Amino acid sequence: MDIIGTSLSRDGYLLTEVGAPATAGETGTLSFTIRDADGTPVTAFAQSHGRALHLIVVRTDGTGYRHLHPELDAASGVWSTTVTWDAAGSYRLFADATPLGADGVTLTRTIDVEGDLRPAKHRGERRHVTVDGIEVHLDGTLRTGDGGVLTATVSEHGHPVQRLEPYLGAYGHLVALREGDLAYLHVHALGETPAAGDLSGPEVAFHASAPTAGRYFLFLDFQVDGRVRTASFVVEASGAAPTATADHHEHHAVHTH
The missing domain is CATH 2.60.40.1220 (Immunoglobulin-like)
Structure with missing residues (x-):
């Protein structure tokens, strides 16, 4: 079984560092770029399930899930969307996209949000x-x-x-x-x-x-x-x-x- 979502690069594609609000409760722009093996920003993507990119965001304790669809600036290759963090902690971002003419990739980064950290505790299944x-x-x-x-x-x-x-x-x-x-x-x-x-x-x-x-x-x-x-x-x-x-x-x- 293949395991995914544990690396910032795949098949020559790289998810750049993510810009985002630094503190819980702060509203700002979350932005990033996908670069190819030559370091060039990718500006053309095929759609998958109606979107060119799906961005999954979740805190590392399994809370704070979001499924976002950032907008692409085709001139610069920068993806961006507005976010407000509800809580402090480390968040994992999964960018799921298909560069035009290539296979789909899922690239990941982790970002830290400052504030009063209150980790969740999971006790058994929740169905x-x-x-x-x-x-x-x-x-x-x-x-x-x-x-x-x-x-x-x-x-x-x-x-x-x-x-x-x-x-x-x-x-x-x-x-x-x-x-x-x-x-x-x-x-x-x-x-x-x-x-x-x-x-x-x-x-x-x-x-x-x-x-x-x-x-x-x-x-x-x-x-x-x-x-x-x-x-x-x-x-x-x-x-x-x-x-x-x-x-x-x-x-x-x-x-x-």
């Missing part, structure tokens, strides 16, 4: 969460090897939600980060690509394979009533199943750094 009154329950087993299927069920006031909307070409996007080194796995929903205006629910299924057994932070982005929400889970991954039974017709991306 049921409520986000803005919408409940999400995660079933299934995260395994190594051929992996397994994880199913998120969405409900509201005790009733199944059947108005999940397409978001970036799917009914849900799942990011998994291994506790400790934050090795990165980006998984997309199983099933056909929805068309604009389609609705689904209450379930969204994913095929996922963990690089190793252990604890993982999982973040599910989904859209209901025009608003994107994030459900955050903590899941323990087990070893590979005795027999390989996983369905391999899923659409997902795994890369190494």
Whole structure:
């Protein structure tokens, strides 16, 4: 199993140092550049899931998750977006992009935010969460090897939600980060690509394979009533199943750094 999200370079591409607000509560610009093997800023990218670049930001203790889409200055190659840090700590940034004519890469950097640091403590699995009154329950087993299927069920006031909307070409996007080194796995929903205006629910299924057994932070982005929400889970991954039974017709991306 390839392990990704642990290096600032890949296939000759490098994520430069990141400029960002230095203190919790401060609003400012987060910016960076992707350079090629010659040190030249990359200014042309292919779109993936409706965007030229996906930026995942999370504190190293698994809190403060954000899925951002910075804007590219095509003249300079600088990506930028406005951020305000909610809390102090070390944050890992994952820039997921496909330079035009090349394979997709996931590049990472860590930045430190000053302030009163209050690390989170995770005690066991967390598979049921409520986000803005919408409940999400995660079933299934995260395994190594051929992996397994994880199913998120969405409900509201005790009733199944059947108005999940397409978001970036799917009914849900799942990011998994291994506790400790934050090795990165980006998984997309199983099933056909929805068309604009389609609705689904209450379930969204994913095929996922963990690089190793252990604890993982999982973040599910989904859209209901025009608003994107994030459900955050903590899941323990087990070893590979005795027999390989996983369905391999899923659409997902795994890369190494």
